[in-house]
Amino acid sequence: MNKILSINNLQKKYYTKNDEILAIKNLSFELYEGEFISIVGPSGCGKSTLLNILTNIDKLTKGNITYYKDNIKFGYMLQSDSMLDWKTIWENVILGLDIKKIKTKENLEYVDKLLKTYGLDEFKNNYPKELSGGMRQRVALIRTLALKPDILVLDEPFSKLDYQSGLKVSDDVYKIIKQEKKTAIMVTHDLAQAISLSDRVITLSKRPCTIKNIYKINRDKNLSPIENRKDKNFSYYYDLLWKDLADEE
């Protein structure tokens, strides 16, 4: 596998009226093409900040990020499905294309194909309120994929769904990401979800944030996340992650 980017000695400081806050002390890791990586850590440890820096919404204070491909595009998927409820599903899905002014015939056809492939075609003219939470999450993923990103960035993407839909949608989303051959980096607080979806899991310390461990998850490659939960090593990894986080509380 080829490296797609590496983060080297990244540091992030925040300034408020009364204080200077060191959010991220020192972070270094690499991301490989086609890989699914998860980041877990105590709440408030700067996981979302890391994603914002990666996608250029926030600036880093020290360190650098090396990209091994030109013009790497990021697709950001947020915690809530963030649908504009006055627009139809179709208008929501092409929102990114519309804002970036790249509503070309080719791009629109690609979106159409995605909707058809993932069973959302018949809801094109419906409004977000008429869809279930899980379906909206899938729409949100297609909205992100519409921009043809190289790396998908997922910020606790299933945390607002109920447990069962969360399981189901994470299965669907995983399948879509693998089929479209995307690289993905996900922040989550759900350890089981991190293990069942990822190739590698990074555990972070509490603020100021550093890397505690990076675990490579070994298992049979072609199974779905739900089946991965039955893997014989699942509880072993769960214990490892749990210990890392429990130390931090």
Place this chain on the structure above:
Amino acid sequence: MKSKEYINYLKKLKRKKVFILSMQILILLLFIILWEVLSNKKIINPFLFSSPSKILTTIKQLYFNYHLITHILTTLEEIIIAFVLGMVLSFIMAILLYEFKTFNKIVDPYLTMLNSLPKVALGPLIIIIVGANTKSIIVMALLINLIVGIMSIYNGFNNVDSDLIMLFKTFKASRFDTLRKLIIPASVKSIISSLKLNISMTLIGLLPPVGENILSNKYCSKY
């Protein structure tokens, strides 16, 4: 094919709607009748409270002898001008306040002051500045509806879901696009409620004892 139960359910809904409407009309009729009777029997002072029949005769009289329509049109024109102007100005002002935070901080104390000011007290001043004509009535109405309009539209802008704003950030949307495609359409509800507020505020500004009272010559409130 609708089931029998469903048809019954729909009928029930319709009956309820008819009931509500007829009750509303009934209350209005009762009010007018009660007013008329009480006034006739002198239980309430007919000089102070008048009565529906007297109001009708007066309207008829005004219509035939004093060009009531001209006066109504004049007032209506003032309402429309003050209302439209008020809406447009408060919309523009709310956008400026939302987009330029420093400007917002600078003018904030002045807006608060203007809002708490009893604007009616400024009536005579406005007449001196603008002149004793329709203009000063419109200025008066504007003064009253503008601040409330700005505040309610601006609050609507501020209440837009922060997740949606984040979404636009992830698309690297420009400020103008964020405003045009997110902030304004997401605040339609608060803009409409501000429209409603604005109508009543405009009327307060125009009608006695405010605008037209100060210079009543060709206006509705004369009567």
